[in-house]
Amino acid sequence: MVQRSVKRSAVRVRWEFSDTPYKNYDELPLFLNAATVAKVLGIAHSSSYELMHEKDFPAPQIGNRIVVLKEAFIRWVEQHTGESE
Numbered sequence: 001m002v003q004r005s006v007k008r009s010a011v012r013v014r015w016e017f018s019d020t021p022y023k024n025y026d027e028l029p030l031f032l033n034a035a036t037v038a039k040v041l042g043i044a045h046s047s048s049y050e051l052m053h054e055k056d057f058p059a060p061q062i063g064n065r066i067v068v069l070k071e072a073f074i075r076w077v078e079q080h081t082g083e084s085e
Helices: 034-041 045-052 070-081
Strands: none
Touching: 034 045
């Protein structure tokens, strides 16, 4: 059995837009893939894949792709960081 362990501290960091092409929530694409989630949260690409498989993360699978709606992602970030834009 493979154990998935995304450290919650990795997603509890303050979300800053400095290392992304996005300057605020409004500039995010409608659907975020694992690469975008990784850039925005400042975590490793592999960690974003693990996070997107977590039970409470709002990322449905569409065909072979796992994506998250921008609005659901924003809500999730705010719930897990206690911060808003």
